[in-house]
């Protein structure tokens with residue numbers, strides 16, 4: 469009885485059965501490989517690194533004809549017009565902030581190729597989770613200039629009822645989830661949404677954009693790992709633009725960028741030239757197709773460069789040289805690359821450029837003037853939409869707000885607000 473009750477490890481030592489240790493197989497539930505009998509640490513492959521997939525060179529020439537997506541002239545012109553319209557909108561809204569007309573702004577300069585290439589490769593029903601620097605995706609989906617402006621001006625037409633900082637867009641109709649400021653919250657949310665879509669068998673995918681800086685947040689790990697283990701139809705799209713505000717990539721990570729993390733999650737991954745709109749398009753299209761067909765997440769790391777300051781609260785000359793910025797602005801820009809491609813095919817001329825610039829500037833200026841004239845939202849809306857019925861503490865806050873406003877009338881120009889009834 470005593471011998472029977474010995475632990476099994478004790479019995480194994482005393483049974484002395486001859487065996488060949490090289491035939492032993494690991495039984496650990498968390499690993500699939502063989503045993504080895506020499507000590508060796510795995511080397512991170514940072515030096516040669518993951519290659520960067522591209523279709524066009526910097527002069528807009530197709531490198532390998534079999535990779536040319538052969539998009540129609542109409543589609544390519546649409547890419548170009550959206551990319552340049554986004555530029556014009558950025559310029560006007562950036563200047564608006566400098567003049568004190570809006571509180572804050574973030575430009576998208578230099579990253580237009582990542583926006584258009586990925587947006588065009590999706591189905592309009594696919595759900596987008598953005599970070600904040602993906603206005604081109606929303607523009608491609610048809611979000612009108614008036615609504616971009618209404619959001620930045622927080623006027624009565626803003627779908628978010630003026631409650632958010634500028635650039636925190638959202639559109640239920642266009643399947644674009646409202647931007648939230650805290651970094652990386654969108655990654656676990658995207659995993660949850662993609663899991664729900666898979667369970668409902670909706671044939672839809674989710675795309676989740678984020679910066680290489682946001683990828684250092686704990687939430688990024690949670691989102692990536694959940695989506696892999698739950699096998700979600702989700703495309704993680706990292707815009708690696710070189711900086712997270714003033715933190716360069718050399719201080720952000722020690723591995724080979726973000727794509728190198730994919731295999732660690734058991735996720736198919738690729739690194740693309742984000743300034744090549746066709747490379748971004750091809751990679752996103754294939755990832756989208758397979759994500760839905762096979763129910764698995766993909767990781768795309770698009771290499772690009774943030775040409776503008778991080779936001780209107782930043783001055784990037786404090787941490788990078790003018791020469792560095794100029795290189796990307798003048799020699800490796802997604803818009804000029806596409807323009808070279810169009811010009812070589814006779815699809816775009818100097819005249820086309822001149823008249824499009826004039827027309828797009830006029831359209832943006834008109835939307836800007838309309839937005840600025842519009843009233844602000846009704847202040848009552850501050851208290852709605854969280855609870856179905858107003859809670860007693862909210863009611864109290866509301867009353868105290870109006871008491872305060874009445875008392876200091878001279879500081880509150882209520883005639884500028886919509887449907888003011890007090």
Ligand SMILES: Cc1ncc(C[n+]2csc(CCOP(=O)(O)OP(=O)(O)O)c2C)c(N)n1
Nearest residue numbers: 601649650651679680681682709711712713
């Ligand atoms: C949780 C959290 N921490 C810090 C910030 C402040 N913050 C806003 S943007 C940003 C940098 C993000 O960089 P990256 O993800 O690379 O995106 P990029 O701005 O370059 O497009 C930081 C630190 C924040 N919004 N949320």
